[in-house]
Amino acid sequence: MDLTPYLEGLRADLAAVAAPAGPDTVRAADLLGGALESSARLALLEALSDAAAEITTRLNGPAVEVRLRGREADLVVTGAAPEPPAPAPAVTETGGDLARLTLRMPESLKTLVEQTAATEGVSVNAWLVRAVATAVKPGDSGGSGGRRVTGFFQA
Incomplete structure (x- = not known):
């Protein structure tokens, strides 16, 4: 995820706010924007890290990590394993006749x-x-019903 567009947006907003005050204030705002770029980039990375940590706590299994590559931050999902299949339902004898097939x-x-x-x-x-009973279980859409989260995110 390239953070540059967000930082450029902050600098543009700062310049727009300074414009009514005249060219000296615009120049001061430009210098201030350049000086604050490192701090703003760090603040954005901290916000991404906090968001990743919060998402991880809500996923209950997989972890979302922020990985830095140069000046870019990538969000990566790790540890996402498929849920084990649910145990097959036990077939209970209802006292009826058995059929041969x-x-x-x-x-x-x-x-x-x-x-x-x-x-x-x-x-x-x-x-x-057991296999037939599992396949025809009432109310089952055929899926496992579990959540599986895998992948890699890059903006």
Whole structure:
């Protein structure tokens, strides 16, 4: 983020305020604006750092940092990791009859399902029932519902 336009705006405002007082005051305002540029730049960087710190406290996980590169400040988001998936809902027996369903799938997918079920320590049937129950959960839009913030900001 280039801070120069903001500093030039401050100098222009100072010159505009000094203009009605005459050329000597305009010259004094110009000199004052040049002398204050470093202080104003530092004040803007402090404001950006404070804003980044406040945003970080509200994000609850990722951190926003101000990084200086020469005379420019970059805002960088770090530590943004995706939220772990919510645990699959448990399927409870409602006392109703069980239904049998024939499912056809490619052999390669069947192998992956078997491996995944074995890794989780459940039967293929239990794994498939849980996967279907998760997919058809009422009121679910299909997304994880979590917030994920990643990226890099540069103005």
